Amino acid sequence: MSPEVGHYSLILALTLALIQSVVPIVGARRNDAALMAVGTSTSLAQFAFALVAFGVLTVAYVASDFSVANVVENSHSLKPLLYKITGVWGNHEGSMLLWVLILALFGALVALFGANLPATLRANVLGVQAWIATAFYLFILGTSNPFLRIAPPPPEGQDLNPVLQDIGLAVHPPLLYLGYVGFSISFSFAVAALIEGRIDAAWARWVRPWTLVAWMFLTLGIAMGSYWAYYELGWGGWWFWDPVENASLMPWIAGTALLHSAVVMEKRSALKIWTLLLAILTFSLSLLGTFLVRSGVLTSVHSFATDPLRGVFILAILAVFIGGSLALYAWRAPALKQGGLFAPVSREGALVLNNLFLTTACATVFVGTLYPLALEALTGDKISVGAPFFNLTFGPLFVMLLVAVPFGPLLAWKRGDVLGAMQRLMAAGLAGLLGIAAAFAWTWGGPVLAPFGIGLAVFVIVGAFTDLAERSGFPRVGAGVAVRRLAGLPRSALGTAVAHAGLGVTLLGIVAETTWSSEQIVALKAGERVAIAGYELKLDGVVDRQGPNYREQVARFSVRRGGDEIGELAPSRRSFAARQTSTTEAALMTRGVSQLYASLGDSAPDGAIAVRIYHKPLVLLIWLGAVVMVCGGLLSLSDRRLRVGAPRPAKAAAMAQRAQAAE
């Protein structure tokens, strides 16, 4: 299939996006159903054409079609099939194509599943979605076209960066983009509501499932990226406050705040300003993240593009969308009606506090990430802002927030009772204190703050389930009754408890791994042993192997515990001929939720090989906690009120008839 088909599809998608940008919005203003329906069909068609374009590029990669410049630069005929496919998004142009594909996907989903939205709102949402799509199609076709051809085609491609040839990394960008780009829907909803001049509790109910889906994917994407860094980069670190990592964390924090704000808006029609601004802010941060990564302003293993034209184009997109939406907000905000009142101590008050902390945390990350850039631009001085800064500023904010998390669900709407909530949290508090005591007992003489971290994590986990315990009556009523009551609870209550517990689980993993991991750095010859954390590792030998497109040096270790052999670790170093680089493949042995981690260093001239061995207790909890949070999100998503729409007019009329007949 000619790659030109893909190119043409992309242009058709742009044309459809242009139509979709104008017609449905005009139709919404005039209340013309036919014009508004155009939005639905153009969304679906736009998605189809974007899919064709993406599919054609994938086929070009799989078939190793070296007449396409993008394939030449980023693929190699010897690459395994899986990595040929994932290589499609392992470069700038391909990943931007994935971006617009997901943008079109979400538009199509709104068109398909938004039948219960009022027609004008849906038309406006699809229209705004199309504005974003148009801007990005122009960006791709103008500066980052993946379908550019080379004549004559070279005989072989240049290899993909070997560090990216990994299954975990294959999954990371699509997940992350589903998150980033998913927040475009929240943005579209916010702008559409501002255009219509109407925003109310019903709007919050419609926005919530889309925001939740995007948030879930972003959580998974960030967790996946962190886990990938942990096992791939060879030294067991999982978060570096790298500007690109921060660029994904900021929309996540803002998205979490948005989710919670939308809850308040749905229930009490309050916090309208917060919700609107957060919806605009979250997607703006996604766009900013795209700019940071794509423009080459910061170099990292992530940034593929160092072309200033692209940077300027994205900066223009940022200015238009962020500036435009904020200007629209400023113009329309006075028309917003005030929502429900609430006392400062109440669930709404707790969620306002939550918003405050999350927004400040997001601002802290923002300042820390961009300050060096700004300072260099203004004064020419270069400074670094790294983990020590964020630990001092971000850490305390989140700790304070986590203390408040179990209180939120226990406070009543409008007017809450903190002392009552504290009483109900006594069991959780006790569990937390027990956690502190246990941690102190086991690690007497160790770091002082860490046991409090453990206690906090236990408090959050047990506190999350306190609300469920209250509602189900456990342990006052029997277990059977309690379980039945739990099953009857609204799923969003279950989802809340599970998601908050997931947060505690992640904290537990972070504290344990940061404080109590141990390491051994030694140079070993074959037959020598090293002991760590109750395990004994013996180097059996070093072997050289040939892989599909690399040479590999593998060190085999047998692992013993208490004298019994429990397994093998085989860390290796790979050197890739085509790219003249090498990577380390760490070996992991999972014991429960802790891990033994071995990675190779250099060989010494006398035949000894340097090896780093770590024991990381409870480290897997960091990412399991993220998965638990996503499960909580899924539970919330399956809530009945999101599946059952408003009653149809026909039923209401029939009931009225029956009522009349009965009289």
Place this chain on the structure above:
Amino acid sequence: MTARRFAILALALMLASPAHAVQPDEIMSDPAKEARARALSRELRCMVCQNQSIDDSDAPLARDLRLLVRERIAAGDSDAQVIDFLVARYGQFVLLKPRLGGETLLLWVLPPLLLAAGAAGLAIHARRRRAASIAPLTPQEEEKLAALVGDEPPQKS
């Protein structure tokens, strides 16, 4: 379970620290000095990497800096002197935690300032809204209220 407890106990007796790229031939013979070197390395940036400390990075420059730090410690410098030495040589860029100074004042002050400003703003907004929406009762309305409520003693529900 006992074995695991022993493992955790053994863990506690070992040097606790996160991840690194230190090679065996860099490790100093004195464990206390090595611990100082590791702690200092975590605060220093590998200047050719993106935000990694020299303790974490595999780059040759990072190795050179790690050796330099150990050299200075072996020569008897205190922690502060080692840091000053490196800053004099490479500039503020080598520090991962920016020093509090004229240029970085805004950086350090903004997070707590934003929190305080946000909290203050919310408090003012809440008070203003409550004051605006609760209008005091007129005397006639007060009488009507008293009549409705009557002389009944307050009842606990």
